Amino acid sequence: MTSRSFLRLVLAGAVASGAVALAAAPAGAASPGKAKAPLTVPVRLLALNDFHGNLEPPTGSSGRMVDENGKTVDAGGAAYIATHMKALTDKNTIAVAQGDLIGASPLLSAAYHDEPSVEFLGKLGLKVAAVGNHEFDEGYTELRRIMKGGCHPVDGCSPAGKWKGASFDYVGANVLFKNPNERTDALAALGAQQAQAKKLMADWGVPALPPVSVKWVNGVPIGFIGLVTQTTPNIVTAEGIKNLKFIDEVKAANVASKILKLVGVRAQVVLVHEGDQVNAGQSPDACSAVAGAGARIATQVDPEIDVVLTGHSHQAYLCKIKDPAGNDRLYSQGGSFGRVITQVDLKVNLKNLDIDRSSVVADNHVVTRTVDPDPEISTFVQTWKDRVAPVANKAIGSITAELSNTAGPSGESPLGDVIADAQLAATRTGGNAQIALMNPGGVRTSLNYPSSPAGEGDGVVTYGEAFTVQPFNNLMQVVTLTGAQLKTVLEQQFTGGPNNQAFTKILQPSANFTYTYSTSAPWGSKVSDMKIDGVPVTDTQTIRVAANNFLVGGGDAFAAFTEGTDLWSGPLDIDAFVDYLGANSPITPPATNRITVTS
Ligand SMILES: [Zn+2]
Secondary structure: OOHHHHHHHHHHHHHHHOOOOHHHOOOOOOOOOOOOOOOEEEEEEEEEOOOOOOOOOOOHHHHEEEOOOOOEEEEOOHHHHHHHHHHHOOOOEEEEEOOOOOOOOOHHHHOOOOHHHHHHHHHOOEEEEEOOHHHHOOOHHHHHHHHHOOOEOOOEOEOOEOOOOOOOEEEOOOEEEOOOOOOOOOOHHHHHHHHHHHHHOOOOOEEOOOOEEEEEEOOEEEEEEEEEOOOHHHHOOHHHHOOEEEOOHHHHHHHHHHHHHHOOOOEEEEEEEOOOEEOOOOOOOOOOEEOOHHHHHHHHOOOOEEEEEEOOOOOEEEEEEEOOOOOEEEEEEEOOOOOEEEEEEEEEEOOOOOEEEEEEEEEEEEOEOOOOOOHHHHHHHHHHHHHHHHHHOOEEEEEOOOEOOOOOOOOOOHHHHHHHHHHHHHHOOOOOOOEEEEOHHHOOOOEOOOOOOOOOOOOEEEHHHHHHHOOOOOEEEEEEEEHHHHHHHHHOOOOOOOOOOOOOOOOEEOOOEEEEEEOOOOOOOOEEEEEEOOEEOOOOOEEEEEEEHHHHOOHHHOHHHHHOEEEEEEEEHHHHHHHHHHHHOOEOOOOOOOEEEEO
């Protein structure tokens, strides 16, 4: 190609985008008169996933990572991420993310509805992010506020003032309105092609979020398709997403891919909040992913899609898999909590504006803390720490030893049991609760002893520590179940039933509720000998059961909870926990023997 035709292509791109100046010409572009112009331009993607508001360096195992040399190192923290990002960023770079950036976050971020984290990610230069399931933790309306700006409808403005909205694009192609008449501005970004795109989507549905985002670098457009796990309705509180449906990721990606192609965007990257597990202890650059939901998407999406960056499983891997046309395609993930940045270098062919697959090179960088923290971000985080300190550092109770969230043989954990006891205590009056059940996934971390490296070696539990355990701001609720329905709930803990439980999830029971399960009995006949306060439960008796609103809404595939009647709503789960610690300290770890297991 002559340099004249090369220039024409760059200009064509510039016209189509309406935003790209000639100054954005490719690195190494030949100066006029030089004979050889490059046929490709370089593009670098820097990707994060599952940050979960970890502005401060995460602690415990959440703050450690196996590096490329097989060494376990401390990793993560906003100021360190910023330093690493700056070092990795060049003029060809687009920063992207694969969801769960917010939600289930530390108090520092959560106390302000994660506005500090979203602001930090903007400062980091993030341009596009897929939504994760946790982006829906406070509901769709709140996600729209995070995207668009405005003060929180209940808590008002944060100490930083009116929220300006995310400075990056949140995308989610498989998030649709159930009601097709719902108004949406999701397609506005497509401009003149809106009408055609709408036609294409007639068989698809009305997107509740922008499905794609196109970013230009070096005169070429890169299309990003956002996707979130289609299991989101099972793992997010039902009320907040009641108007939404989450369709098959592959189907949505393929429609979005066609829309991108329609507007001339052939360099296509999927950002998907779904991923796979890996064999433990592997280098972040290894491909030790066990093929599951993530690999299914990465293998099956349209061959026009060149790269699949994933999230959700909090694992680090770099894989090359075959697309449906038999070509190599990158399939990667970068751990969680800001401990890994995935760097993807690729070249875009200037003739067809597509990614040259053979040029794709990826590297997972561990966000080590041996570099100097970025001063601006350090100050930013400190400002929020100062704001939240009076709340976070308040002592609320004490423990005599570690309260672990690790399940024992019965599936109970000491901390899970204590939380169930706290939830029953908070719902007896008003809700007339007789027992409580807590989902194990909602017990986010252990209460360590001594409780923090910062100070108290005396088992003092602060509000900030309690919040780390119970960060969801779920409401406590009570419903009436029959004995038979309660037994069905317990059967639904196990895989193999019609509720499609993904893996066994033993609900943490309050101390006064005991039962037995058999590991070998078939699904539906596993649970027996249910007793409340030592009295056997009959099929027909009614029981007031306390649980958080996530479970009561049928979360974690516990569909039988939705058959509950006489719904009562009480305090927040964190308040129940804090009150219980206050009234019963010091707390000694209970024996995890409420459930008996037989073969
Ligand atoms: Zn997730």
